[in-house]
Amino acid sequence: MSEHIVQPKSYYKIFGALMVLTALTVVVAFFDFGALNDIVAMTIAVTKATLVILFFMHVFYSSRLTKTIVVAGFFWLAIMFVMIGSDYLSRGYVPRGITNYVERH
Amino acid sequence: MATRVEDSTLIPAVHDTHANHRVAHHDPHTEDASGHHPALQHHFDNLEQQRDATTLGMWTFLVTEIMFFGGLFMAYTVYRVFNPEAFEAASRVLEIKYGAINTAVLIASSLTMAMAVYFSQIGNRKLLVAFLGLTMILGTAFLGIKAIEYSHKFAHNTYPGAVPFEVDHHVVEEYEREKGRPFPDINRVQMFYVIYYGMTGIHALHMVIGIIALGFLTFYGYRGAYSPEYNSPVELTGLYWHFVDIVWIFLFPLLYLIGRH
Amino acid sequence: MSAIDRTARDMPPATPGVKRIAEPRADERPGSNYLNNGYGWKSWLLTKDHKRIGILYLISISLFFALGGIYAGFIRLELLTPQSDLLQPATYNKVFTQHGIIMVFLFLVPSIPATLGNFLIPLMIGAKDLAFPRINLLSWYLLIIGAVFALGAMMYGGVDTGWTFYTPFSSTYSNTYVTATGIGIFVAGFSSILTGLNFIVTIHTMRAPGMTWFRMPLFVWAHYATSLIMILGTPVLAITISLMAFERVTRVGIFDPALGGDPILFQHLFWFYSHPAVYIMLLPGMGIISEIISTFSRKNIFGYKFVAFSSIAIAVFGFLVWGHHMFTTGQSVYAGLVFSFISYAVAVPSAIKVFNWSATLFRGSISYDTPMLYALGFLGLFTLGGMTGVFLAAIGLDVHVHDTYFVVAHFHYIMVGGTLLAYLGGLHYWWPKMFGRMYPEGWGRFSALVVFVGFNLTFFPQFLLGYLGMPRRYAAYPVDIPAFQVLHILSTAGATILGAGLVIPLIYLIWSLIGGPKAAGDPWMATGLEWRTASPPPTENFHETPVVTWNAYEYAPQEDMEVIGKTSPDDKPDRSSYSGA
Incomplete structure (x- = not known):
């Protein structure tokens, strides 16, 4: 298993995406989508978690x-x-x- | 007397682990007399095997953590399905600003942790220590904000087992004005807080453990223990730290954001 | 060939070209092994050697087993008479709870993995140690700390909830030491998690050159499957017990319907671990049986890959069936149907194993040594226990016999007839490897028979009792049904025989440490890598890293063995009728 070094630039991009998604999840929480409320919130959370797992935790390269x-x-x-x-x-x-x-x- | 038959042999080891090892390490100061890296434990053949093993160990541990928090998420799901209104009303009592700021702080700490791993990989000791320190500060900030939040809730008797269990009456009044119906059964609201304190409490405990681990890393990193060849402690603590971040990524919308619409 | 023949010779003659036992290195004292490498208490209590930790586990869980056995004795004595005369009902509740908690959490779960697994897995795959020796030692200390809590609670007054801790009784009404016991189980659970984690990492990363996945002994496969359950299930138990304790301490009903909670959720989460935990207890035993049966039939195991993958299948399916413990609760009928159906499915991989073991025996050169007697006992008793398990998976029948002695008999057939017999078989099989001494074979065979007879006499009547309607966990039963007392007396008589059968090995095994004849490196002429080193093994297991070029269980048929050295490879007798290939 050779070690893959991820460059800081991609870390910044992921960080930016995570911050945007956090803001998004707060904003959409104030709108009522009916039954979709939780689905929207969970989709955003799963996306964020996937980004962290794949890139911050290097699973993409593992x-x-x-x-x-x-x-x-x-x-x-x-x-x-x-x-x-x-x-x-x-x-x-x-x-x-x-x-x-x-x-x- | 029968003799056992097998085409088994026991020939001397063909893979000279030390040979591979020497190619990988040019700095003679990091090796002891036998050619071993000082961080190599005796029962491993080489550093690569050791890193594979410790990485796999950490991931396996994180799987147990998924199941550990999973039980709480399961309880949350079932009880929210049982008491949808009470949970949404209870969620409104939490202050969204603390949750949102804490999310940002934790994501930032994940970034600094990832940077620390990067600097350990390229062997920059100064920036490694700096980013480890930064991660610790952000982690402590998270806990500090959490403590302020807890103290507000305790001041309003909003904790399980409080006599009587209450929530901030401003929120109750606002809820009743806005929704035009009475605030749900306070006992069921209390159930939300059982789960809230259970989840955030165990999450905070994981943060404390992470900060202690980061403290050790900073100390050893300052003394120059980590190099491009040997940095698994930094990397593995990083995995743990990111995992704790992920748990919060789910806790934030599930605890703070339901019932805001 | 008797055991004396085998033990008398110091080491089997080496086949030309086959180097059987690694020579001691020149710079080392000959005869240096893990047992004589340091004698002080620190060399044991602070050891990181997986073999010594295995011995620490062996001693501690033997003590737990004895304690749990004493409680079982009290239960059997109380049930001799219909009235609750020996023990008050409240005391009886505590006694069966302690019996369950000690046996499940302190004996059965760690029994085979933590002793034999710990000792043997690195030897079997040609590693110097487990991947994380310090974590291995930590997991022993965690078990001991857990035991201190659980047994300490017992001394202060005990627990009366049953080992299942069902809420709301455990969280609200019981006035016994539930929280302390819960902490003990929580801590012991982490011991189990760390053991499983260590095994998984070791099996993935520490195999010797040439030791491919499909050359690994089935014992290792079984432990891999067990470890999966340990790491995936145990955390859920930990959180469930924590929630129960939290409810008990804060007096806020997490599982209380008045607060919008649900007591059945506790049972779901509890059985999410505790049903797979049955396979934590059983799968390692199945691994032992695979080893013993092939060794004493002198045959390759029939269908190696099927046996290997059936372990994994049992581990996976085992996670999908827990609802069959809850047919009589408020669980929905449809969920019950699903759980019932999948429970039937678990019988398939279990049956695959039994069929493969039977096929391995077929036309093998079977020798009835002590481990083999235990293994054959396992085969029969596990089949009985497994088949009655299929009865219980059927909702209709389960509702009839739920919480009766039928269930008690069923799981004792699996846990005692299965796991305990496998454990004893494995202990006898690897005893020469662990301590370098042989035990008296005659006594071994005798005690195996006594255990078998005693076991059946104890638990078979319980099937009948349960079917007649005798509920479990009751200190008294009606006088006017004479069959109840007759069957209980038979059961208690059997328990006495079983107890005696368990004391005999305790005596002769301890005696063998001093008086037993010295064992050869490979007294059973088995093929596993653990037999390719000295008995007892040196501290670093192998003086040179072994290179594996053969499959597990490459046993040759008997006639090949007799004529070795006399014939050329082209001139072998017809092996088609024996090899099973």
Whole structure:
């Protein structure tokens, strides 16, 4: 794994982008997009996080192993959200078979 | 008596690690008598293997950190879905200026940290120490602003377990005027603050640990421990520091910006 | 071939052209090994040698196991009679909680990885040490600090929540030392995280030249999969326990519905770790079984890659099934269906392993040495435990037997019949490597049989009890169902035999340290790299970095072994019927 030296110029650019995105996320928070509110905020946050991971943390220039680890970490977090979310999102539903059974008895 | 059969052999090591090593290092002062870099630990063959191992170790550790904070984010998500109004109302109580300034401070500290890594890579000791120091100052500034914010909240009895738990009545009045409905159940607002203090508290703890690590780096960096050949401590602390920054990047909109519209 | 034959000879004759054991370096005392390299307490308590840390773990977890076993004894004694006469119900609650906490967090989770894994992984992949020796030592200290909290809480009065700490009982109502125990588990969890982190980095970066991924012993593969679970699951347990403790201290109900919280979220987060934790306990045992079965069948493992990848598959699928612990909670029916379905799927990689081990045994030259007896016991008991696990994955049946002794029997078949037997098998198998001494083979075989009989007598009746409706965690049961008491008495009798079967190895293994015959470098004539160095190994494991040119488990059939040196390579007997290739 050879070390890749990132030049300061690209750090400044990333920093500028992060600051702009921070300002943007504050501004859009005062507008109501309805259901999209959180999606907009999270898209900006994910973009910022991706910039930090790829460039400040050099993942863009890192080995495949490092990239795999980063993806795996977020993938497992996604597993937790999806599986726990699947419970909470379907809490209200009761299968027809069960309601029929309850009515009959 | 049976004899074991295998085509295994145990031949002497073919890779002379020291040979590779000498090509990489021209400065005789950084090597001890056996030709080893002083920072090379005995169980590694060469500095490259050591760096690969420590880098992988730090990334693996960061994955555990993702899962650690992940549990809190999970709790936040579930409870916000359960109590959307209370969470949005509670979020309005937080002062947006502190959150925004802190975000800027933390991103700036990430930049200075990245610069410190750069100067360790090109071997500029003076600027390495300067940027490490700058990162520490920005990190401390973040904690200072956080402390001011906490003290404001404590002054209004806005902390979990406060008797009685309250929020700033100006915000309540403003909310009721603007939305035309009563402020949500204060108990559910308190739940937001349980998560708020849990998340920002653990985040602040990570900042403290990072600042202590930076203190050590500054000390050793000043003494000239890091060179273009050996700078993994700076780089790995950098990874940790950026990770803490990323956590905040998510905390800021989720805690401060919901319910502003 | 008896063990005495093997131990009597000092070292097997070297095949021409094969250098079996690395010669000691000229500048070193011959016979210098990790055990005689320093004797003071500092040389042990401040050691960074993975082998010595493995021994530290071995001693500490053996003590924890004994303690947990004593609690199990109290449980069994109490259940001899229907009335709660030996222990008050409140005391009984504390006793089964302590049994669970000690066995799960202080024994089973660190058992195989931290002792045998710690000792063997660097040896097996040809490294000088784990990647982070200081972190390795730190993780032992963390386990001890965690144990001090957990056991300290126990001495002050104990905990009565069950090892699962379900809220709101644990956070609001229990008047026992929940917070201190929680801190103990939190700290011990970090020990586990650091061990897993160390293993992953070591396996990735420290392999000897020629040690490719598919030449690694399956023990190492299993530990890799285990480490993945450790680093991905344990942090979630840490945060969950922290939230529970926070709720307890501040008296603000994080999991309290009155505040918009949800107690089921605790269970989700808890089982997100604690179900995969079952595989933390089991996977290393499966790794041991792969080693033992191929060695004592003198055969290459059948389907190496399938066994290797099934470990990874179990680790991944293991993260998707935790909801099967929560079928009777308020979890949604649809989520229950999904969890149930995926739980069935986990049976597939587990079955792949069992089939491959059975296929390895097929037409092998099997010798029934002590480790092999334990391994064969594992095969049968793990299959039983696994199959009853499939029962429990079915929602309908699970609702019927939930929280009964059926569940208790099921997970003891996995944890004791699986992990403990594998651990004992592995301990016997690598004992000569660890201490350079052989144990008495006859006693070994005898105790393996006693453990097997005692285990089945203890836990098989519990399946019946559970099916009849005996709930778990109760100090008393109805007198008017005579089957309950009969089965409980059988179970307690079995526990007595099991206890005796566990004391025998304790005695003869300790005796063997002094009186056992000296072991050769490779007493089992196994192929692993750990056998290519002296027993016990020198401090730096190998005097020269080994270069690996062979696959794991390249065992030749018996007739080849007998005729070695007499025939030319072209003149080999027909091996097609034996090699399994």
